[in-house]
Amino acid sequence: MEREIAWKSYTDETLSEVNSLSERYKAYLSAGKTERECVCEGIKLAKANGYSCIGKAIEEGKALKAGDRLYFNYMGKCFVLFIIGSQPFERGMNIIGAHIDSPRLDIKQNPLYETDGLVYMDTHYYGGIKSFQWVALPLALHGVVVKKDGSTVTVNVGEAEDDPVFCISDILPHLGQDQAKKTMAEAVDGEALDIIVGHKPLKGEEKDAAKANVLKLIKDKYGFEEEDFLSAELEVVPAGKARDMGFDRSLILGYGHDDRVCAYAQLEAMFSIKETPEKTVCCILTDKEEIGSVGATGMRARYFENAVAELMHLNGEDGELKLRRCLSASSMLSCDVSAGFDPAFAGAFEKKNAAFLGRGVCFNKFTGSRGKGGSNDANAEFMAKCRKIMDEGGVKFQTAELGKVNQGGGGTIAYICALYGMNVIDSGVAVLSMHAPWEVISKADLYESFKAYREFALKA
Numbered sequence: 015m016e017r018e019i020a021w022k023s024y025t026d027e028t029l030s031e032v033n034s035l036s037e038r039y040k041a042y043l044s045a046g047k048t049e050r051e052c053v054c055e056g057i058k059l060a061k062a063n064g065y066s067c068i069g070k071a072i073e074e075g076k077a078l079k080a081g082d083r084l085y086f087n088y089m090g091k092c093f094v095l096f097i098i099g100s101q102p103f104e105r106g107m108n109i110i111g112a113h114i115d116s117p118r119l120d121i122k123q124n125p126l127y128e129t130d131g132l133v134y135m136d137t138h139y140y141g142g143i144k145s146f147q148w149v150a151l152p153l154a155l156h157g158v159v160v161k162k163d164g165s166t167v168t169v170n171v172g173e174a175e176d177d178p179v180f181c182i183s184d185i186l187p188h189l190g191q192d193q194a195k196k197t198m199a200e201a202v203d204g205e206a207l208d209i210i211v212g213h214k215p216l217k218g219e220e221k222d223a224a225k226a227n228v229l230k231l232i233k234d235k236y237g238f239e240e241e242d243f244l245s246a247e248l249e250v251v252p253a254g255k256a257r258d259m260g261f262d263r264s265l266i267l268g269y270g271h272d273d274r275v276c277a278y279a280q281l282e283a284m285f286s287i288k289e290t291p292e293k294t295v296c297c298i299l300t301d302k303e304e305i306g307s308v309g310a311t312g313m314r315a316r317y318f319e320n321a322v323a324e325l326m327h328l329n330g331e332d333g334e335l336k337l338r339r340c341l342s343a344s345s346m347l348s349c350d351v352s353a354g355f356d357p358a359f360a361g362a363f364e365k366k367n368a369a370f371l372g373r374g375v376c377f378n379k380f381t382g383s384r385g386k387g388g389s390n391d392a393n394a395e396f397m398a399k400c401r402k403i404m405d406e407g408g409v410k411f412q413t414a415e416l417g418k419v420n421q422g423g424g425g426t427i428a429y430i431c432a433l434y435g436m437n438v439i440d441s442g443v444a445v446l447s448m449h450a451p452w453e454v455i456s457k458a459d460l461y462e463s464f465k466a467y468r469e470f471a472l473k474a
């Protein structure tokens with residue numbers, strides 16, 4: 015049973031929709047290279063589409079009405095959008111949820127040092143990376159430095175045409191004999207992923223003069239001192255924009271498709287809903303998925319549940335029991351990327367149950383590893399309902415597992431939301447080179463995912 019290639023069915027009109035959606039996505043992906051930037055850009059779009067801040071509604075104790083569009087920004091690192099439905103919350107919501115954090119290198123708290131005439135910043139990688147992929151390519155620095163007085167300095171270096179970039183060096187092949195004997199996991203040590211940030215000594219300085227020069231430049235441009243790195247969140251990411259890939263421009267090469275491609279498809283799905291839905295529709299864009307959904311802005315935190323409780327209060331549906339009923343009666347698509355079948359590494363996949371680029375949104379009944387360990391494993395009844403919604407909505411979809419049995423595995427936020435007793439299933443875009451600095455997706459899958467999330471939001 016092979017699933018159809020989505021491209022084959024597209025009319026000229028559909029193709030132009032695919033292309034314009036892809037252009038908007040590339041702009042979002044290029045502007046949102048950290049979770050904070052994704053929140054910023056996402057809320058800008060939400061406001062332009064008629065969403066207003068929940069905080070204001072709560073402050074004013076304003077009663078909700080069906081059709082209200084609200085956003086909830088939590089600590090600037092995750093956010094939730096709601097469209098209030100005509101039914102009470104207690105009947106359940108339709109939820110689409112993705113994550114906006116991506117693998118990267120985080121700058122350490124005491125990062126700066128000079129050795130042998132080069133100045134470095136020390137990093138600690140975030141999420142599952144292959145260290146050897148991060149050397150010898152242009153890198154940018156994004157993030158915030160918060161000073162003791164509470165003021166925040168925003169840093170973004172390496173993206174503008176005339177910006178400098180940073181880089182981690184690698185050994186030349188001529189002298190790479192020792193490295194070549196190592197396993198790929200050991201070839202570049204995680205501790206060795208330090209970016210070169212300078213080299214020119216400050217006149218009049220004797221010791222660490224190049225480091226002193228870097229600190230002076232930072233002080234002049236951003237107004238912060240070395241000690242301020244203690245309270246900073248600076249992320250090293252690949253420098254440059256998302257781009258079309260292939261002669262036919264059918265693919266997109268970009269940093270952070272996992273999981274911003276699903277996040278953006280969700281946003282577009284929300285903005286495309288002009289009617290007032292029966293059930294309240296909710297779009298979660300969470301942080302920290304790549305390190306286990308931990309922390310105050312990860313899916314395991316209660317920010318989402320608290321936001322729903324606040325809204326139910328404004329809607330005159332108070333009390334713990336009603337909140338529990340609302341959450342357990344809800345249905346959710348956990349929207350996260352899937353491993354695209356890669357002909358170059360065919361041995362890692364089981365072809366009948368693999369996600370192929372261009373065959374549409376991919377449903378993963380379960381993820382996990384070694385006997386489905388750590389997965390959500392959605393109910394057959396719920397998968398049947400999703401099939402029906404997709405078929406009736408004309409959405410091209412496929413189903414897959416993450417690779418061969420016992421080859422490895424992975425997880426998403428699905429099992430966390432399932433703790434409320436709601437039906438949850440994973441669905442998303444197939445990606446090549448997932449977690450590499452530059453990942454690949456098909457424009458057709460972006461489009462089908464957008465359609466899938468819209469249909470689910472309205473019909474589940």
Ligand code: MN
Pocket residue numbers: 113272273303350351
């Ligand atoms: Mn993911």
Ligand code: MN
Pocket residue numbers: 272304449
């Ligand atoms: Mn991931």
